[in-house]
Amino acid sequence: MADFQTQEGNRGKKGGIIRKTMRVDMTPMVDLGFLLITFFMFTTNFSKPNVMDIAFPAKGPHAPTEIDYRNQITFILGKDGKVFYYQDEKSKLNSKSLIPISFDHFQVAKTIEAARAKAPKQDFFTTGG
Template identity: 35%
Template sequence: MPKIKLPRKSTHIDMTAMCDVAFLLLTFFMLATKFKPDEPVVVTTPASTSTKQIPEGFMQITLDKDGRIFFAVDNINAKRDIINQINDDKKLGLSSVEMQNFVNGSGVGVPFSQLKSYLALAPNQRADYDKKAPGIPTDTTGDFTTNELAYWVQTARYHVDNGKGRIAIKADGKASYPNISKVISTLGKQKVFRFSFITDMKGVPPGTALAAERAGKPAAE
């Protein structure tokens, strides 16, 4: 008996819908992605086992190994209000371009007396200057004249989440304790007793109580 051969038909899949979805997703991520500016100074933070993440919109105090202090805010709208108030309070005479440079920048580490000339620099010039910037003047008092970090903290807190913005300290592992103490004392003078330290992630040592807790097992007695 002769075999009956069925005609072969090629399978056609319309990829138009998939291409449309792919381009829509690509467009969404391109428009929604928030690019973080480079930090003004590179610090090597100590390691810890904490997995808690800092929410967006926080204020960051960076302390390098030489004791220089930089201040940054992760909120574009708040940064505009902050620099407007600083310009009025300190009578700096900042231009609109200089204030926009502050909004677009990653942070500052200069005294108020140098802020105008610093913000007048081009982005690449500011990056070079950050390597030798003196840092924000800080001491253990709450006097805005000598402790300019205290003024930055108070002004930023007023504009970030109505005073509820979180503060994070990013200190170099080689930073001296007296310099770290000045930052903590400054926060205390501003009635800020809850803040976070930014650290690098490290593995939990096996056999410890924390390892047992994360594994959902009772700790060994």
């Protein structure tokens, strides 16, 4: 709140001049400022939510439930930058069925294209890793 203070000064015999000074307490204003800041922070949207379309597999009698191993190729990353791939059933996976290739993107692309060319249904060809 506001507070008035009076001071008397000596000015001759008539009496002193009375000076009034005003002191304003700013504590309630600081509280009000923080209340306004928190109100606007809670009522403002800082970022709009992003919507992303997700493509789910097709449902129905025409959708394939299992992908043939000849229509897929799987890459495995090994130690020291080694890359292996296999194109066989998962039950037959062992260290001898893994084929090593270089990590060069041209070599990986050639491997994928060669496997896709040999696939019986190229529309359903997938890569995994």
